[in-house]
Each structure stands twice: as structure tokens, then as C-alpha cells.
Amino acid sequence: MARILLVAGDFVEDYEIMVPFQALQAMGHTVHAICPDKREGDSVRTAIHDFEGDQTYSEKPGHAFTLNATFAESDPAEYDALVIPGGRAPEYLRLDERVLEVVRHFREADKPVAAICHGAQLLAAAVSLEGCRVSAYPACAPEVRLAGGDYADIAVDQAVTCGKLVTAPAWPAHPEWLRQFNVLLD
Structure with a gap:
């Protein structure tokens, strides 16, 4: 079985951290x-994003998610795969060079990476997406394209795998996104 690192931050999307x-x-x-x-035992606040017929998602307070490892003590080389949940966290996490180094490690080592929703913002800030078909929340399409990726405009409950990268537009894709990611972990 795989050892997976999951990078989170405050206001990560609730379902996109809890479910995976x-x-x-x-x-x-x-x-x-x-x-x-x-540190391990600290928590991040989550936000619940929902699709209620507005021009964009709505946001509500989520849960406190307890971290089970310490960022400063984590060595990406000890992990087989990476998960990047969405929400607002990727927007500010992409400003942290240490986080970008973690993402780069997994992509450069050709290890499986699963990113969902706004997680593409972190991918696009860390690595070139040239030659990659990448899905994300539609508002992230410009960033995917600016990073050289081919934005995959797919249904909200679908996912796309390109090499060792699995991406999806939002949490309704969890069954397909996690299924495709798990295939890469075997």
C-alpha cells in the first residue's frame, strides 16, 4: 500500500480534504x-463549497480538520504519492516556496499526484503543465493554460488522468477521481 502526503491549508474545501x-x-x-x-495535532479550518445555481460556488464554514503530521518534519522522498485538495488554500499555499518544492518533488520524481478543483493553482505555480491534460474548477482554466497545460473541460463528476497526474473539477468527482488515482497507486 502507498504512503501518501496530503498538502492542506486553512480554508481547504471540506469535502476535498475529508473524503480523500x-x-x-x-x-x-x-x-x-x-x-x-x-504541527501534528494542529487543525486547519475548512470551507464548504456548494453549487446552488449561482454564477460561482457558495461558501460556508466547514469543520476543523486535524493534521496528523508536521510539515517541517515531512520528507517528500518518503512518500509514494501526493494529494492536493482545493478550496481557497491553494491560492495562498502557492506563495510558499517550501510547498512548491514538495509539489516539484512529486512531479519530477514521476510519482502519482491527485489534484482537485483549485488544487490546479498550486500545480500551475510549481511546475510546467506542458503536455498535460488537466481538469480543475473552471475559474482555474486560465492558470492551467498559462502553465502550458491543456485544460480539460469535463463534467463536474468526472476526472482525467494524464501520465501520473489525476485531476478533477470539484468534489462531485470524488468517486471517479479517487478510482483513477488508486489505479496509479497499485
Whole structure:
């Protein structure tokens, strides 16, 4: 079974951290959730994003998600794969060079990476997406394209795999996104 690193931050999307964290563990994988400047036992605040017929998603307070590993003590080389949940966290995490180095490690080592929704912002800030078909929340399409990626405009409940990168537009894609990611972990 795989050892998976999950990079989080305050106002990560609630479902996009809770569901993969629990589902990947249920599949038998080890998942360590980390956040810059936070330690094991600390928590991040989450936000619930919903699609209610408005021009964009709505946002509501979510839960406190407890981290189970310490960012400063985590060595990406000890992990087999990376998960990047969405929400507002990727927007500011992409400003942290240490986080970008983590993302670069996984892409340069050709290890499986799963990013969902706004997680593409972190990918686009860290690495070139040239030659990659990448899905994300539609508002992130310009960033995917600026990073050289081919934005995949797919249904909200679908996912796309390009090499060792699995991406999806939002949490309704969890069943397909996690299925495709798990294939890469075997």
C-alpha cells in the first residue's frame, strides 16, 4: 500500500480534504496531512463549497480538520504519492516556496499526484503543465493554460488522468477521481 502526503491549508474545501483522507485510508493507504507552519495535532479550518445555481460556488464554514503530521518534519522522498485538495488554500499555499518544492518533488520524481478543483493553482505555480491534460474548477482554466497545460473541460463528476497526474473539477468527482488515482497507486 502507498504512503501518501496530503498538502492542506486553512480554508481547504471540506469535502476535498475529508473524503480523500478517509477514503484512501479505507483502501489501506497511509495518508499524512500536513500544512506549512503547523504541527501534528494542529487543525486547519475548512470551507464548504456548494453549487446552488449561482454564477460561482457558495461558501460556508466547514469543520476543523486535524493534521496528523508536521510539515517541517515531512520528507517528500518518503512518500509514494501526493494529494492536493482545493478550496481557497491553494491560492495562498502557492506563495510558499517550501510547498512548491514538495509539489516539484512529486512531479519530477514521476510519482502519482491527485489534484482537485483549485488544487490546479498550486500545480500551475510549481511546475510546467506542458503536455498535460488537466481538469480543475473552471475559474482555474486560465492558470492551467498559462502553465502550458491543456485544460480539460469535463463534467463536474468526472476526472482525467494524464501520465501520473489525476485531476478533477470539484468534489462531485470524488468517486471517479479517487478510482483513477488508486489505479496509479497499485
